[in-house]
Amino acid sequence: MSAPTLDRPAAPDEAALQAHFDATIAADKRVEPRDWMPEGYRKGLIRQIAQHAHSEIIGMQPEGDWLLAAPSLRRKAILLAKVQDEAGHGMYLYSAAETLGADRADLTDKLIEGRHKYSSIFNYPTLTYADVGVIGWLVDGAAICNQVPLCRSSYGPYARAMIRVCKEESFHQRQGYELLMTMMRGTDEQRAMVQDAVDRWWWPSLMMFGPPDDDSPNSAQSMAWGIKRHSNDELRQRYVDMSVPQAEALGVTLPDPELRLDPSTGRYRFGQIDWDEFKRVISGNGPANAERIARRRAARDDNAWVIEAATAYAEKHAS
Amino acid sequence: MAHEETVYDALDHAHGGEGQWAFGTGFDDPLAGVDTTVPEGIDPADLGVYCLMLGDDALVLCQRLTQWATNAPELEEEVALANSGLDLLGQARLLLARAGSVGVLGRSREQATDSIPDEDALAYFRDADEFRNTALVEAENGDFARTMVRLLVASAWRLALFTRLRTSRDPVLAAIAAKGVHELTYHRDHAARWLLRLGDGTTESHRRAQAGVDAVWPLTADLFTATDVERRLVEAGVAVDPAELRDEVTGVLTMVVERATLAVPAWPADAAPSGRLGRHGPELTALLADLQGLARQHPAATW
Ligand SMILES: [Fe+2]
Ligand SMILES: [Fe+2]
Numbered sequence: 001m002s003a004p005t006l007d008r009p010a011a012p013d014e015a016a017l018q019a020h021f022d023a024t025i026a027a028d029k030r031v032e033p034r035d036w037m038p039e040g041y042r043k044g045l046i047r048q049i050a051q052h053a054h055s056e057i058i059g060m061q062p063e064g065d066w067l068l069a070a071p072s073l074r075r076k077a078i079l080l081a082k083v084q085d086e087a088g089h090g091m092y093l094y095s096a097a098e099t100l101g102a103d104r105a106d107l108t109d110k111l112i113e114g115r116h117k118y119s120s121i122f123n124y125p126t127l128t129y130a131d132v133g134v135i136g137w138l139v140d141g142a143a144i145c146n147q148v149p150l151c152r153s154s155y156g157p158y159a160r161a162m163i164r165v166c167k168e169e170s171f172h173q174r175q176g177y178e179l180l181m182t183m184m185r186g187t188d189e190q191r192a193m194v195q196d197a198v199d200r201w202w203w204p205s206l207m208m209f210g211p212p213d214d215d216s217p218n219s220a221q222s223m224a225w226g227i228k229r230h231s232n233d234e235l236r237q238r239y240v241d242m243s244v245p246q247a248e249a250l251g252v253t254l255p256d257p258e259l260r261l262d263p264s265t266g267r268y269r270f271g272q273i274d275w276d277e278f279k280r281v282i283s284g285n286g287p288a289n290a291e292r293i294a295r296r297r298a299a300r301d302d303n304a305w306v307i308e309a310a311t312a313y314a315e316k317h318a319s
Numbered sequence: 320m321a322h323e324e325t326v327y328d329a330l331d332h333a334h335g336g337e338g339q340w341a342f343g344t345g346f347d348d349p350l351a352g353v354d355t356t357v358p359e360g361i362d363p364a365d366l367g368v369y370c371l372m373l374g375d376d377a378l379v380l381c382q383r384l385t386q387w388a389t390n391a392p393e394l395e396e397e398v399a400l401a402n403s404g405l406d407l408l409g410q411a412r413l414l415l416a417r418a419g420s421v422g423v424l425g426r427s428r429e430q431a432t433d434s435i436p437d438e439d440a441l442a443y444f445r446d447a448d449e450f451r452n453t454a455l456v457e458a459e460n461g462d463f464a465r466t467m468v469r470l471l472v473a474s475a476w477r478l479a480l481f482t483r484l485r486t487s488r489d490p491v492l493a494a495i496a497a498k499g500v501h502e503l504t505y506h507r508d509h510a511a512r513w514l515l516r517l518g519d520g521t522t523e524s525h526r527r528a529q530a531g532v533d534a535v536w537p538l539t540a541d542l543f544t545a546t547d548v549e550r551r552l553v554e555a556g557v558a559v560d561p562a563e564l565r566d567e568v569t570g571v572l573t574m575v576v577e578r579a580t581l582a583v584p585a586w587p588a589d590a591a592p593s594g595r596l597g598r599h600g601p602e603l604t605a606l607l608a609d610l611q612g613l614a615r616q617h618p619a620a621t622w
Contacts, residue, residue, distance in 0.1 A: 057394070064389045068382060071614040072439045072622045073412050077405060083388055084401035091394045129613060129622070179622070186621045295389060303392035305527065306463050309520025316519065 025226050030156035033099040041225050044218065045155055046102045047116075048227060053093035054111045054118035058292050060086045062126045063135055071129055078175050079132060085168045092161040099157045112297045114284060121204050123286030130183060130190070130197035136176015138198075138205040138243065140169045145239040146209065154226030177246065184251050191251075198247070199255045206270070207278045209236040215275075240268045349412040349438065350491070355420040358488055361555050366489060367423025368451065368548045369558055371441070372595055373480075374414030375452035378442060380473055381407040382606055383460055392463055399509055403470070406502035413495045415441045420491075425449050434621050443614035447604050448597040455538040457594070457603040464517050464524065465531035471510035472535055475571045476542055478503035479564040488556040511575045518579025529581050540590035542568070 017036040024031055031037055060083050067083065070076035094104040110116040121139055126132065147166050153159040183190040210216055210232040222228035230238075240259075247254050258271035280286065357363050384404040391397045418424075419437025426449065431440035455473055460466045481503055484496035517528040543565045545553070552558035569586060576583045614622075 060389050060397070067385050067388050068609040069613045071443070071617070071620070072436075073378075073408065073415075073442055074439075075622050077408050077412070080385060080388070080401055080405055080408065084398055084405070087394050087397035087401065091398070094394075182621060187617065187619050189617065190620050299390050299392070302390075303463055305521065305523050306392040306517070309524030310516045311520075312524075313516040313520045 025154055025224075028152075028154075028226070030159060031154050032156045040221070041227070042100050044222060044225065045158065045227055046097050046100050047218075048222070049093055049097040049100075049158055050102065050107045050110070051117055051119075053090050053097060053107065054116055055122065056086050056090035056093060058111075058118045058122045058296070059139075060090075061292055061295060062122055062124070062288075063132050065126055066129060066132050069129075070132075075129075075132075075179065078179075082136070082172050082175065085172065089161075089165045089168070092164065093158075096155075096157040096161045100155075108296070108300065112293060112300060114293065117282060119208055120278060120281040120286060121201075121208050122292060123281050123289045124200065124204055125288050127200070128193045128197060130180070130193035131201070133176045133179035133183060133194065134197040134201045136172050136174075137180055137246070138176075138201050139208070140172040140176060141243060141246075142205050142208040142239050144169050144173060145235050145242065149229035149235075152226075152229060158227075177250070180250055180252075194250075195252050198252045202254050202256070203273065203277075204281075206236060206240070206273055207281075209233070209239065211275065211278070212273075237267060240270055244268050348416075348436070349409070350416045350420060353491060353494075355417070355491060357421055358490070361489060361557055362551065363421035364423060365548050365552050365555075366492075366557060367418040367421040369552055370414045370418040370421075370492070371423065372451040372546075372549075373477075374411045374418060374441075375450050376456050376473070376477070377407040377414065378411035378610075379450070379452045379603070379606060380456040380470075381405075381411060382610055383456065383466075384470070386460055387466065403502075403506045403509065406499075406506065410495065410499050410502070411442070412438050413491075417491050417495070430618065432619055439614065443611045444618075447599050447607055450599060450603060450607070451595050451597060452599075452603070453538075453541060453594040454600070455535070455542065457599060457606060458535075458538055459602055461531065461534060462527055463513075464527040465534055467510045467513040467517065468528070468531040468535045469538075470506060471514055471575065472539060472568075472572060474503050474506035474510060476539075476564060476568050478507055479567045479571075480559055480561070483559040483563070487558070492557065507571075514575055514579045514581075518576070518581045525580070528579060532576055532581055533584055536584040537587050540587040541592055541594065544589050544592050546592045546595045 018038065021031070021035070021037055021041075024035070031041075063079060064083050067076065067079055070079050094102075094107060097107060098104060107116065111118065121142075126135070144166060147162050147169065150162040151159055151166060153162065180194050183194050210219075213219065213231045213233045216232055219228060219231060223231070244254065244259065244261075256271045258269065260269055261267075262269050281289070284290075357366060381404045384400050384407070387400045388397065388404075391400055415438040416436075419441060424437060424440055425445060427440040427444035430444040435443075455469065455476075458469065460469075478500065481496040481499045485493055485500065487493040487496065514528060517524040517531075519525070543561050545560050545562065549558050549560065553560045573583050
C-alpha cells in the first residue's frame with residue numbers, strides 16, 4: 001500500500017480530455033453521459049434538446065383541440081394515440097436533457113417564463129379538422145426531415161431518442177396523409193377544407209427548418225460538433241422536394257406561384273419566405289403563443305397540489 | 320371454440336408489445352374478421368341494447384378522460400390518461416359495432432348516411448335520450464382527485480363485470496370482456512395508486528381527495544340495479560346481474576379509500592335504473608355537443 005497522497009490518480013488535464021472528445025467526434029462515435037465534454041457542447045445540446053422537447057409538448061395542443069370533436073371513432077383513436085405519442089416524445093427528450101445535468105421541472109419553468117423557445121409552427125391555430133391531417137402530413141413530415149439526421153447525432157441518448165421518435169413521426173405523417181386522401185375523396189366542402197388548411201400551413205412548415213443558413217448563429221458550431229448534421233436550407237430543400245409530388249398526388253395546390261422544378265438540378269425552386277413573420281411568431285407574437293403558454297402554465301399551477309402530494313407521499317413511504 | 324379464437328386474434332392485433340403507441344396499433348374496423356352470429360336463444364335486440372349500455376359507459380368516460388389531454392399534472396399522467404382513454408375507446412368501438420351487427424341502431428341509422436359505419440352512426444347520431452350510460456361516467460371531471468375517484472369507481476365496477484362476462488354466451492361479448500379485463504385492471508390500479516398518494520399526501524390533497532370521494536359516492540346509487548333487458552339476458556346466460564357485483568366493488572373501494580386514510584361515506588340506497596333507460600342530466604347533453612358537433616355538421620362526409 002502506498003501513502004494515501006500518492007494513491008490518487010493524477011487528474012487528466014483538460015487538453016487530453018478535449019483531444020479525446022475531438023477524436024470521438026472525428027471518428028463519428030457517440031458521446032455518452034459519463035464522458036467528458038466541453039461546456040459549450042453540453043449547453044448547446046441542452047438548449048437544442050429542451051427546445052425540441054418543448055416543441056413536442058406544445059405541439060400536443062393544436063391537434064389536441066380536436067380530440068373531443070374528432071368526427072369518427074377511428075379518427076379519435078388515431079388522434080388520441082398521436083397526442084399521446086407526442087407526450088412520450090417530450091418525455092424521452094427531457095430525459096435525454098437530464099442526462100446532461102438539466103432538470104425537467106426547471107426546463108418547464110423556462111418554457112413557461114418565455115426564456116426557452118419552441119417550434120414556431122405550433123403557434124398557429126387549427127381551424128378545421130383538415131388541419132389535423134395537414135399537421136400530420138406537413139408538420140410531422142418536416143419534423144422527420146429535421147430529425148432523421150439526428151438519429152446520428154453525436155450525443156448517444158439524443159440519437160437513440162430520435163430513432164424511436166422518428167419511427168412514430170413517420171407513422172403520424174402517414175396517418176395525416178391518409179386522412180387528407182379520405183377527405184379529398186369526400187364532399188366538395190371537405191376538399192375545400194383541405195386546400196384551405198394547406199394554404200395556411202405550407203409557409204409556416206417551411207419555417208420549421210429555422211432561419212436561412214446565412215442568418216443562423218448557432219448552426220456552424222452545432223454542425224462541427226455533430227449535434228446537427230445538415231444546414232437549415234439543405235433540409236428545407238429536401239422537404240420541399242419530398243412534399244411537392246405528395247401534394248400533386250393528393251390533388252392540392254401549394255400556395256406558392258414561384259414553385260417549380262428546376263430541370264438543371266432536379267430540385268424545386270420556391271418563393272421567398274416571410275422571415276419577418278417567422279421572427280414575429282418565434283419571439284412570442286404569433287396568433288396562439290399566449291394561449292399555448294397559458295395552458296402549460298395552468299397545467300403546472302392548477303395541479304401543483306397533485307405533485308406536492310405525490311412528493312409528500314413518497315417521502316412518508318420511503319425507507 | 321373456433322370463432323372465439325378469431326375474435327381473440329382480431330383483438331390481440333391491436334394489443335401487441337407497444338399497444339400504447341400509435342405505431343403498430345390497429346385502428347380499423349373493430350369487428351373485422353369476427354363471427355358475429357348471435358347464438359341461439361339470445362334476443363338480438365336485448366343483446367344490442369346491453370352492448371349500448373356498456374359501450375356508452377366506455378365512450379362517455381373516454382371523452383371525460385380526454386378532457387385532461389394537455390392539462391394533466393405531469394407528462395407521465397398525460398400518457399397514462401390517454402392510454403386509459405384509448406382502451407375505453409377501443410371497448411366502446413367493439414361494443415357499438417356489436418350493437419350495430421345485431422341491428423340495434425335506432426334513430427341513428429336514419430340520420431347517418433350509409434357510408435358511415437355502425438359504430439359512428441351510434442356514437443354520433445343518437446341523441447342524449449338514446450344513450451344508456453350511467454350517471455357515474457357522465458358527471459363532470461372536477462379536479463384531479465375527483466377524476467381519479469370516479470375512474471377508480473368506474474373501473475372497479477367494470478372490472479368486476481368484465482371478469483364475469485368472460486363466460487358470456489355471446490362469444491363476441493366474452494372476447495371483448497376478456498381483453499378488457501387486463502385494461503381495466505390497469506385503470507383501477509392506476510386510479511387507486513393516485514388515491515393513496517392524494518389521501519395520504521398533503522393536507523390540501525387529503526381535503527380534495529375526501530371531497531372527491533364524497534362527490535362520487537352518490538353516483539353509485541344505480542350501479543347495482545338491473546334493467547329488464549339485463550334481467551332477461553342474465554336468464555339467457557349473456558349478461559351479469561349488477562347486484563352480483565356489489566360485494567366485490569364495495570369491498571375494493573372500501574379497502575382503497577381506507578388505505579388512503581380517507582373516510583368511507585355511507586353507500587347510497589339503491590336507485591332504479593335511470594341513465595340505462597336514457598334519462599340524463601345536462602352534463603351529457605354538453606358532452607355530446609362536443610363529441611357530435613362536427614360529425615353532424617357534415618353528415619355526408621367521410622373521414
Ligand atoms: Fe413528436
Ligand atoms: Fe408527431
